[in-house]
Amino acid sequence: MSLDADAIVDRRRMRRKLTFWRVVAALVVLIAVGVAGLMMMPATGLKPGDSAIARIKVQGIIRGNQNRVEALERLAKSNARAVIVHLDSPGGTTAGSEQLYDALRALQDKKPMVVVVDGVAASGAYIAALASEHIIAHDTSLVGSIGVLFQYPNFTEVLKTIGIKVEEVKSSPLKAAPNGFEPTSPEARAAIEAIVLDSYGWFKGLVKDRRKLDDAQLAKVADGRVFTGRQGVPLKLVDAIGNEKSAIAWLEKEKKVPANTPVRDYSLEPRFSELSFLHVAAWGFQQAGLTSWSQQILEWGGAQAFERLNLDGLLALWHPSQSN
Secondary structure: HHHHHHHHHHHHHHHHHHHHHHHHHHHHHHHHHHHHHHHHHHOOOOOOOOOOOEEEEEEEEEEEOOOOHHHHHHHHHHHOOEEEEEEEOOEEEEHHHHHHHHHHHHHHOOOOOEEEEEEEEHHHHHHHHHHOOOOOEEEOOOOOOOOOOOOOOOHHHHHHEEEEEEOOOOOHHHHHHHHOOOOOOOHHHHHHHHHEEEEEEHHHHHHHHHHHOOOOHHHHHHHOOEEHHHOOOOOOOOOOOOOOOOHHHHHHHHHHOOOOEEEEOOOOOOOOOHHHHHHHHHHHHHHHHHHHHHHHHHHHHHHHHHEEEEEEOOOOOOOOOOOO
């Protein structure tokens, strides 16, 4: 019995040592990957003191992002000669889009700036595009979708079917309304509609002011639909058809920025985003044999990614199945 107990103790001790060295190996792998990644970073990015044209990209869903605001503030203080903003986004939250617009307007006050619509600049992304005095799009780019959306699910019929009733006590009838667990009252609907219409009025006013439209011109473009870049030119949503070369030519003609000025990428996000680091960490643990840890990291990262997709509040967002 004593020998068996000693063997068990030794086995446990060896297991703890093995786990320790696996963790150490995983950390070494992570450090090595990080160093290698830094070494392989392209040397074409905008550097302090660089007087190049800065190229920035706004892609995907737009929401509040203080890192992006601070990056644009740093760019405004840099020696960059001008800025080209590449947009490819269906929009996002109204508040997040307004934040981006304000940050780009502040940048526009310091640097010549031109927007290039690569694919889509709809709803909140078009709000961002309005920060620039010159907007360029491809023939088949999509722009517009001038509108605001407030969506919420209503589960009342489902709850009736399965026999569940949600009880609540609240301070006033409009508190937490609409909540999806009861039919929307006329008062709650009116309150939400007032918010939507107020934000919609702000959006239309911004388009009218920035694109120099009269009431008749604004009415043609402010019904929520999207337009191609080619349609957008006569409607004054877009200034010209073209690409980055067209943007460089405009900067030379209108802002006296030489066409041979190099264009450098300027990132609006930290070098290592949270999810990319998680994937590197998971890979490192896999290499060290800690497969279960790797899986847990990826699952946690997936949960964080899903959480980031939650869009609270008013949306200025375009989707083919729910044009706003």
